Amino acid sequence: xxxxxxxxxxxxxxxGQQVTLSCSPISGHRSVSWYQxxxxxxxxxxxxxxxxxxxxxxxxPGRFSGRQFSNSRSEMNVSTLELGDSxxxxxASRPGSQETxxxxxxxxxxxx
Amino acid sequence: xxxxxxxxxxxxxxxxxxxxxxCNYSSSVSVYLFWYVQxxxxxxxLLLKYLSGSTLVKGINxxxxxxxxxxxxxxxxxxxxxxxxxxxxxxxxxxxxTGKLIFGQGTTLQVKP
Numbered sequence: 001x002x003x004x005x006x007x008x009x010x011x012x013x014x015x016g017q018q019v020t021l022s023c024s025p026i027s028g029h030r031s032v033s034w035y036q037x038x039x040x041x042x043x044x045x046x047x048x049x050x051x052x053x054x055x056x057x058x059x060x061p062g063r064f065s066g067r068q069f070s071n072s073r074s075e076m077n078v079s080t081l082e083l084g085d086s087x088x089x090x091x092a093s094r095p096g097s098q099e100t101x102x103x104x105x106x107x108x109x110x111x112x
Numbered sequence: 113x114x115x116x117x118x119x120x121x122x123x124x125x126x127x128x129x130x131x132x133x134x135c136n137y138s139s140s141v142s143v144y145l146f147w148y149v150q151x152x153x154x155x156x157x158l159l160l161k162y163l164s165g166s167t168l169v170k171g172i173n174x175x176x177x178x179x180x181x182x183x184x185x186x187x188x189x190x191x192x193x194x195x196x197x198x199x200x201x202x203x204x205x206x207x208x209x210t211g212k213l214i215f216g217q218g219t220t221l222q223v224k225p
Binding site: 033 | 146148153154155156157158161202210211212213214215216217218
């Protein structure tokens, strides 16, 4: 099976812009989670989608949003970008609710 | 609050020496436990996991970990490290009551020749 794929791999934006990141889970996996990784804060959970519904949410402002499509692909959107949003954004998928999460290679976002 | 603590931010070790990376978590509720490895500019790769059963679990690349419920720990060990083991290692705990996977801050393993 193909692994989790994320596009784009690298992105440069300026403050105030918005960005959309995409994640395609492993075939058959219905749960997709998003994480933000920064040197200072480490790996922080953003949200999880399961069967097109947000099932869980971390402590991030409303500028961070996501959605999941019927084919389980997920997108994450960040509006009004801030310098502090520069990070590696990781997507992970799993079959259901409690199984192991498998991670994609990440999208590295740089906000200037 | 649920938390995961990796006690060492950096662990330098010589090649072929043994290593232990420590991980403790805060909760007494049911958990699943994981160790992931991250190489530079890459995502996270699963090393091993504990879901149930034997408390000693073996993973890829010669790593193993032991779940200690009374001490709420899940330390990662390898008897003899290689240069190629140089990477960042993350302990992660899935807490059943919140359904969230919480990561430790990571431990950078630096293997020296």
